[in-house]
Amino acid sequence: MVNINALDPSASPLDYYGFELRRCREAAGLTQKQLGDIINFTASLVGQIETARKLPTLDFSERVDAALGTGGLLSRLHPLVMRSQLPAWFQQVAELEVRAAEICSFQTHMILGLLQSPAYARAVLGAVDRSDLDDRTAVRLARQNMFEKEEPPVFWAILSEAALYSEIGGRETMRGQLVHLLTFEDNPRINIQILPFSAGAHAGLTGSFDLYRFADDPTILYTESFRSGHPTANPETVRECSLRYDHLQAAALSLKGSAELIRRVMEDRYGEQVA
Template sequence: MTVELSPDDATDPGLSPLRNFGNEVMLERMRMNMSRVELGRAVACGESLVAKIERGDRVPQREFAEGCDRVFPHGNGRFMRLWRLALRYAYPPWFRPYVALEEKATALRMFNPVLVPGIVQTRGYATAILKEGRPMGLEDLVTSRLERQRILEREDPPRLWLVLHERVLRNVVGTEEVMREQLVRLLQIAETPTHRVQIIRDDGRQHGPVGSPFVLMSFDEGADVVHVDGFPRGYVLAEQEDVTDATDAYDLLRAFAMPLDESAELINSVLRDCYS
């Protein structure tokens, strides 16, 4: 049995963005005398998920918000606007500045010596990575990570350049099927004309001056910034000296890496030999 909020409770302006989104869904549904089952059918999800979203217990996917704007009269894009705010607050506070910058970037230059970066992770790979930390709200974390990838589907997507260590291809994350799907995705990125993927061979030696994942972000206006992954949280650096050092380090990493065609061939080879 679930208990719905009264309209007075639901319009509390102090509610979180996620709770506010859910309450707006509930209020519109009640105005239309529509059950959760009926709304679920209209937006292609189950009754239990509708209930969780209305309570603010789950981050809705974009398709849910789009469906609400379509189903409810006078939606006028309101649920997509509320969804964007709710999604932003689904990220940890320290990560929100990075997400805002990533959305505005025209170019992303990424290095990772261990994992496929989140911007191109498959659902299975992201789930396997995130659940290792035994977090609360695993599905919400996966949804938030996958939504970041929408920027690569824009008409003007940022140019993506990935430099990865060969260990990224061979370290099994999740199951072999998860790895197969992930390497297929990585190969698709490598074969996209606007993107670049280079692999640093694992020959037993240390290549490059850094061992931590980092991202260089460029914009139409303003200077480049760098985001460094770390534990327990990452951080953004905007000082010119730091950005220059990161740029020099990335140039060296690209020089150590295999050419683009050879990198794609290696991904395909590992995919065929290890995960077929």
């Protein structure tokens, strides 16, 4: 077991979280078991989080904050902890997601991470590597908490129709993912368009990309290759891809037409009608 007294709070956000959790618990005069009983988690889990061996969930953080009267300290630390667990090359993107006023994404072959259901995310992440799969899935899904901010970004997603047919995770997982997409239908800040097969040659044939727009900073274009990301604020490149995105939106189905296509795919492939 890690010696908590030797835990360096400056080593990482996870270490800092564990250090603060223990400090607050001891200040309240509680053992790990007593705190666990209050928040309905095991003493073992409390100990693992205090020693930076286990990732805290937002639910855990909120319960501890309420039990110890920390003023929301651990809940505020939680997003920082989760972002720190992302691959190093992707952490900058997670920061862009949080800061952006508008995000425009085009995906060629699967549902992007910010719109993935838990089962779909797990299937994607576990396709080749199943190590630490619970934690890696939790870290990916935590990025979606940005939609719960007081002023979340306006989010536009254009998905290739192919993403609706690729049965990632099996029939039940894919059915659930399509249902998940439809839950955003009435959210004016989360807009999903489908680029149909009938569009033929289109402006996104060179691959997926994201545009991050900010209130006071230049727009950033982000593209990705194997285990590496490539953000750029080069004005010419950003202008070109912004124009490509405009053409993709013009070629894609309307918001209503996109939702209708998702329903049609569900009915055709899974015999299920969704109102």
